[in-house]
Amino acid sequence: MNVLLDNLSLFREGFIGTLELTGASALVAMVLGVIIAGFRVSPVPPLRIFGTLWVTLLRNTPLTLLFLVAFFVVPKVLFPDLDSFLLAVCACGFYTSAFVAEAVRSGINTVPLGQAEAARSIGMTFTQTMRMIVLPQATRTVVPPLSSIFIALTKNTAIAGAFNNVDLFNVSKTLSNDGYDIAVIFLWITLAYLIVTYAINGLFRLLEHRLEVAR
Amino acid sequence: MAEVSVTKDAAPAADELVALKNVNKHFGALHVLQDIDLTIDRGEVVVVIGPSGSGKSTLCRAINRLETVESGSITIDGKPLPQEGKELARLRADVGMVFQSFNLFAHKTVLENVMLGQVKVRKVEKAAAEEKARALLDRVGVGTQADKYPAQLSGGQQQRVAIARALAMDPKVMLFDEPTSALDPEMINEVLEVMQQLARDGMTMVVVTHEMGFARSAANRVVFMADGRIVEQATPDEFFSNPRSDRAKDFLSKILHH
Ligand SMILES: Nc1ncnc2c1ncn2[C@@H]1O[C@H](COP(=O)(O)OP(=O)(O)O)[C@@H](O)[C@H]1O
Ligand SMILES: [Mg+2]
Numbered sequence: 001m002n003v004l005l006d007n008l009s010l011f012r013e014g015f016i017g018t019l020e021l022t023g024a025s026a027l028v029a030m031v032l033g034v035i036i037a038g039f040r041v042s043p044v045p046p047l048r049i050f051g052t053l054w055v056t057l058l059r060n061t062p063l064t065l066l067f068l069v070a071f072f073v074v075p076k077v078l079f080p081d082l083d084s085f086l087l088a089v090c091a092c093g094f095y096t097s098a099f100v101a102e103a104v105r106s107g108i109n110t111v112p113l114g115q116a117e118a119a120r121s122i123g124m125t126f127t128q129t130m131r132m133i134v135l136p137q138a139t140r141t142v143v144p145p146l147s148s149i150f151i152a153l154t155k156n157t158a159i160a161g162a163f164n165n166v167d168l169f170n171v172s173k174t175l176s177n178d179g180y181d182i183a184v185i186f187l188w189i190t191l192a193y194l195i196v197t198y199a200i201n202g203l204f205r206l207l208e209h210r211l212e213v214a215r
Numbered sequence: 216m217a218e219v220s221v222t223k224d225a226a227p228a229a230d231e232l233v234a235l236k237n238v239n240k241h242f243g244a245l246h247v248l249q250d251i252d253l254t255i256d257r258g259e260v261v262v263v264i265g266p267s268g269s270g271k272s273t274l275c276r277a278i279n280r281l282e283t284v285e286s287g288s289i290t291i292d293g294k295p296l297p298q299e300g301k302e303l304a305r306l307r308a309d310v311g312m313v314f315q316s317f318n319l320f321a322h323k324t325v326l327e328n329v330m331l332g333q334v335k336v337r338k339v340e341k342a343a344a345e346e347k348a349r350a351l352l353d354r355v356g357v358g359t360q361a362d363k364y365p366a367q368l369s370g371g372q373q374q375r376v377a378i379a380r381a382l383a384m385d386p387k388v389m390l391f392d393e394p395t396s397a398l399d400p401e402m403i404n405e406v407l408e409v410m411q412q413l414a415r416d417g418m419t420m421v422v423v424t425h426e427m428g429f430a431r432s433a434a435n436r437v438v439f440m441a442d443g444r445i446v447e448q449a450t451p452d453e454f455f456s457n458p459r460s461d462r463a464k465d466f467l468s469k470i471l472h473h
Binding site: 043044112114115117118119120121122123124125126128132133136137 | 279281299300301304305306307308309310311312314316318319320321322331332335336337377380381384
């Protein structure tokens with residue numbers, strides 16, 4: 001009997017589950033990360049404080065703890081009916097957004113201050129300056145660290161598998177409960193994760209290359 | 216050239232375009248602007264001169280609030296500088312600024328540099344903005360470079376593009392912070408000529424520069440700063456031939472011997 005062939009549809013489900021968790025969390029992390037990075041360099045002190053708090057809190061909390069909060073505290077105190085996918089995406093997305101924010105902020109810091117000053121001096125607002133002048137020039141430095149961040153995210157989504165989400169990690173748990181050889185299961189699961197992370201790696205390489213050509 | 220009275224209260228208030236009253240600013244322990252009183256009339260060209268570190272750049276940057284001040288008031292066309300936000304952005308669009316290091320948007324072409332503010336800030340139609348941008352680029356003599364990126368231009372060309380970018384906003388006043396100090400000697404004149412033409416066209420200008428030729432030929436007034444204070448104000452002729460303060464005499468003797 002072959003673990004993979006016998007359970008192909010389960011594997012596929014797990015693989016797609018991991019992809020969906022990673023994709024959705026990456027989107028949340030990216031959007032939030034850029035906004036939070038903007039907060040951290042904004043001229044408005046309350047926003048700066050909020051940004052700093054967000055990054056400090058989320059970057060320094062173990063992800064498992066965030067999951068515990070998301071799955072046991074949030075439903076009790078705030079929203080009782082959120083499904084486990086949404087909760088997992090929030091936990092992974094918020095957590096990763098702190099890392100994205102720091103990568104974006106360090107990218108922002110590589111853009112000479114004069115660029116933003118020139119933009120402000122022709123009357124651009126802070127958001128316009130960020131969107132049209134600073135962020136486009138920060139992209140090149142932000143892309144390489146983002147690749148590592150999203151690879152880490154892929155692996156982090158495994159925790160969601162322990163919280164009622166069907167993903168690769170969850171599948172490995174199910175199969176080992178079914179009595180399959182755990183070493184063989186792990187081999188296939190690892191391979192599946194490798195496919196995802198390798199794809200991310202390739203995607204970002206491509207992006208880096210295109211940004212270099214654009215210069 | 217019209218003689219401009221240096222006495223503060225002589226000019227009618229209606230003609231005051233920029234007015235600084237009792238402005239103070241510190242950088243930590245350094246009192247970089249000390250009780251600055253300065254008014255600039257519409258159409259006036261004021262050259263600010265003084266030793267390095269005397270606060271000229273800070274003064275210039277305070278006028279469009281790239282630096283905040285701690286006390287005193289700064290008004291432009293009668294309106295006090297607003298707090299950070301949309302209001303301030305609107306006011307900044309009326310105050311052109313030219314930097315020592317050009318600061319052209321590195322990821323935009325020359326043409327885009329001059330169009331961006333018109334389109335995004337003034338909400339001008341793209342076609343109209345382009346037409347105006349091309350006209351301005353021609354006016355400063357870099358019309359043929361429109362599709363290049365800033366890094367492909369010489370310093371003198373870049374600075375002329377920067378002037379065009381500021382002019383595209385139809386500013387009420389233009390601030391120049393040592394616009395020729397980062398340029399190779401052979402490029403200084405091409406920039407000064409553009410500025411001289413601007414002065415002749417009646418633009419209100421505040422120019423931080425050590426180019427005495429420019430000060431003599433284009434300025435209505437020279438403001439001499441030292442250690443965060445305005446030490447002396449006079450017409451260029453008066454100032455260069457007969458400085459009153461010891462600080463100014465000392466400073467002039469140093470730069471004239473170069
Ligand atoms: N952002 C800043 N932080 C701290 N000190 C500053 C800053 N900008 C300027 N200074 C100091 O303030 C003084 C005046 O600077 P500046 O206005 O640039 O003089 P100038 O343009 O006349 O050479 C200098 O001593 C400078 O070191
Ligand atoms: Mg200076």
